[in-house]
Amino acid sequence: MGRILRAIMTNALPTTSADWTHALQQGGRATLARAITMVENDAPEAREVLRAARTLTGHALVVGVTGAPGAGKSTLVGAYVSELRRRDLSVGVLAVDPSSPLTGGALLGDRIRMLTHAGDPGVFVRSLASRGHLGGLARSTGAVVDVMDAAGRDVVVVETVGVGQSEIEVTDLADVRVVVWAPGAGDDVQAAKAGILEIADVLVVNKADLPPAAATEAALRSAASYGAGRAPTVMRTIATNGTGVPEMADQIAELAQQASGSRAAGAARRLQRQLVDAAAMVARQRAQDHSGLADLCRAVRKGELDFDEAASRLISFKA
């Protein structure tokens, strides 16, 4: 412990996995910030950070929040965070922006709103952007969630912008998934039905003070009733004044308890997802670097070799 205190006093970083374990257990903001930066940048130290973090996960409730731009998603997350703080729960917020470099700036702009909680040590906010790199966003998101969980956050909110497939992959990491809907979007419900039911545990119609809210809620309820498996709960909120937010928080907590058991089970599921993602990424790299790739491609183009056979040959060798 003296070592850790010294490390913190001198602004030095923990180095070994054991050091990180102790540091994360203190749950300090500075440690958390540094640990996440290392993981996000895939720094050499990230390995020790994550080795430590993953022995400490299984405490946090992970809530995924997604929705189309304009639905008031960020305001709702802010109101939800305030509600959790009133309940004396510590919170980590991870804002994930899967957008391309072409739109990234604008979408990240509304992060500024979270500054309401800037002075509160019980709220830790971080943004992750894809910056045009291919893949890996869902993987690093899972790792950052693990770090926040390990540092003792009671609830981790993963907020994504409702565009692209990556947001669906990201919400896969959550124990409970909330989709935020804007009033007047009722017409799109039919088309979007399959997709919504796939990813939502709770469907929230935000801006419920606007006239089309009732129609949108009715359309969502109707769509929800068609799905296989359990239908998502449909709720109304007015994020700007907090209406419906305590009820939403209750509902999320209740679903979390009903869901597949303990927080530890959630953490295990999250890690399995990361392992599978990492394995797929390694396999992709091997296939890409395979010395026979050009020959296999040539054989397929000549009609001599089946495509599926060629693809499986790319990964059927031992490393």
Added chain:
Amino acid sequence: MGRILRAIMTNALPTTSADWTHALQQGGRATLARAITMVENDAPEAREVLRAARTLTGHALVVGVTGAPGAGKSTLVGAYVSELRRRDLSVGVLAVDPSSPLTGGALLGDRIRMLTHAGDPGVFVRSLASRGHLGGLARSTGAVVDVMDAAGRDVVVVETVGVGQSEIEVTDLADVRVVVWAPGAGDDVQAAKAGILEIADVLVVNKADLPPAAATEAALRSAASYGAGRAPTVMRTIATNGTGVPEMADQIAELAQQASGSRAAGAARRLQRQLVDAAAMVARQRAQDHSGLADLCRAVRKGELDFDEAASRLISFKA
């Protein structure tokens, strides 16, 4: 050949790979439409269709067009298609919408504009949407491009909405990549710099009749000059009246000639990409289904096993 004619007369489909080869070589719209539908739906027949198609690729110039919503991208694609038709080139347009179910409907709406070319057999338009399914969009896009190429289209335009990582993956399939920019977006250039330079061969400032166009063009030129490798060409267009579009078509054709050699090389690169994607997908499935996944996950959470080691064990066995 009698067999093919009979098949077409009776509305029956080719069945063997050899039949499909003949059918695709005719380049008929009905054959093309059916072949693409099979590939898109991953129908059992898709395998024979693609086996045939891939022996016929290497003719088409594949142009990727992307950009933020509102940049006038679809109008520009329409004007480019008209220009190609004036040059007597046959065109295939593949509009790829990598958006989630939450926004899908709206983004696909502007496809209707392509109906200008509805009566022209030299223009074949198809939309591909992700429909909330995970992954596979870039892979099926490559396959559909192969079918259009095999059916003799001179130019295949792949148009994507500038959101999400998938659009970057999709433009990877192109020989020449065009990014469309709206005037007034100059402020975002700095932030977006790295990403743009990564994916663009041609940067087009559309709506060049709007006052901020000159400033946007200057900002893009400045940003372009910082990149590693060859800087993208910056051009101005007014898609609604065709201004600058012939010059853009010339520039694309010239870049295509300078680019890594022949159309056959482009087709080979596209197929390699599809093979690698398919291999990664197979590996992911294997990892997911691995009987030891839960045990490996448990060992990592106990700190007994390194994450990377666990991930590589998931794919190090023979199928």
